Amino acid sequence: MKHHSRTVNSVALPIVLSCALFLMAGPLMGQQSSSESKSPKRVSASSIQIEAPDPGHVPLPPEFRIAIYENLILQIEKTGKFQHVYRSGDKDAANVPDLVTLRTTAQAFTEGSQKEREVTTVKGATSLTVNVRITDHAGQSIVDRDIKGKVVLSGENLDATYDFSKKVAKIIRETF
Amino acid sequence: MRMQNPVVSDSVATNSCREGRPLIWTRGLFLAVVSTSLMLSPVLTRGQAADKPQMAASAVLQAPVQLVVGGQSIKNNSKGTLSVVGSSLQLEADGKKFSVEASSILDVTTNKDTRQDVTGAGHLAAEAIPYGGSRVISLFSHQIDVLTVEFRDANDAYHGAVFAMAEGKAASFRKQLVALGAKTTAPPEPAPDKK
Numbered sequence A: 001m002k003h004h005s006r007t008v009n010s011v012a013l014p015i016v017l018s019c020a021l022f023l024m025a026g027p028l029m030g031q032q033s034s035s036e037s038k039s040p041k042r043v044s045a046s047s048i049q050i051e052a053p054d055p056g057h058v059p060l061p062p063e064f065r066i067a068i069y070e071n072l073i074l075q076i077e078k079t080g081k082f083q084h085v086y087r088s089g090d091k092d093a094a095n096v097p098d099l100v101t102l103r104t105t106a107q108a109f110t111e112g113s114q115k116e117r118e119v120t121t122v123k124g125a126t127s128l129t130v131n132v133r134i135t136d137h138a139g140q141s142i143v144d145r146d147i148k149g150k151v152v153l154s155g156e157n158l159d160a161t162y163d164f165s166k167k168v169a170k171i172i173r174e175t176f
Numbered sequence B: 001m002r003m004q005n006p007v008v009s010d011s012v013a014t015n016s017c018r019e020g021r022p023l024i025w026t027r028g029l030f031l032a033v034v035s036t037s038l039m040l041s042p043v044l045t046r047g048q049a050a051d052k053p054q055m056a057a058s059a060v061l062q063a064p065v066q067l068v069v070g071g072q073s074i075k076n077n078s079k080g081t082l083s084v085v086g087s088s089l090q091l092e093a094d095g096k097k098f099s100v101e102a103s104s105i106l107d108v109t110t111n112k113d114t115r116q117d118v119t120g121a122g123h124l125a126a127e128a129i130p131y132g133g134s135r136v137i138s139l140f141s142h143q144i145d146v147l148t149v150e151f152r153d154a155n156d157a158y159h160g161a162v163f164a165m166a167e168g169k170a171a172s173f174r175k176q177l178v179a180l181g182a183k184t185t186a187p188p189e190p191a192p193d194k195k
Helices: A002-040 A062-079 A092-093 A114-120 A159-174 B004-058 B123-126 B136-137 B170-179
Strands: A045-050 A084-086 A100-112 A126-135 A141-149 B061-069 B079-085 B088-093 B094-102 B103-116 B143-150 B158-166
Touching: A045 A062, A062 A084, A062 A100, A062 A126, A062 A159, A062 B103, A062 B143, A084 A092, A114 B103, A114 B136, A141 A159, B061 B088, B061 B136, B061 B170, B079 B094, B079 B170, B094 B143, B103 B170, B123 B136, B136 B170, B143 B170
Parallel strands: A045 A084, A045 A100
Antiparallel strands: A100 A126, A126 A141, B061 B079, B061 B158, B079 B088, B088 B094, B103 B143, B143 B158
């Protein structure tokens, strides 16, 4: 019996130790790889100017256009990545040397119904897809992505613009 | 037995007639008062209605609204009073004031939307109703008007604000702002049908 328990210990101990090492090292490796993949190089800029959204060929209602613009300004200000967040047309932005500009163009829009969403839980979603393009002072593209904003279960239709602007703020945090 | 019943019934009948007279008079008087008031009420209402346009012309246009977005110092979703004072659009909410000159408005548009009747804490409480009972509450909603205003500030910076208000209110704001010099891309409203 003694011999048997010694054998079990000699086999089990290295396995347990190697498992523990693997578990400890795993998150560290994950952190390294995620930080490498998420932010290959961060761009530095002191200020950003948000241009008014371009509806493109999409029949985007004015309240959605304005909600996109105003929510974007609020969320980008919240990131704290820039000293100034300038609005479209602001005269003061012209003198900033390292200014980056964010332009949005609507790609798709589906207006749902709050009642339908909350009653059926599967229908009536409001969604919008907007192309987000951030360029530097020389016009070089820093970000060029299509971002989707949606409200699926509960909430008002305009909440889709809030969802969109939160996603853009996340991209800003990762890029700057 | 035969004689007793008619006598008793006769006396009762005469007594009731005599005692009933004041009651009938009271009822008559009551009916006269009610009918007179009903007859006069439309006249009074018409008289008040005739006074209203004069009042409306002199008073500022105002309505309770909810600021959806774009109130600068005022928080989004704050409830307040929107009014057209002088030549500017003003919002007062949470003890703060936000004002836009009509001449600086680039576009003012109106639209329709719906809002749930039960919101906030009531809506959260409804979520606890078993067997999806909260969905029934979601059926109760009402139409609202949405007023969107786009403007430039003194520094030429572009701003926008969205207000939600009771149905039928936004059009009068748009009309008044356009009359005060605001621009609009929306086509003018068709004249109401005269029947």
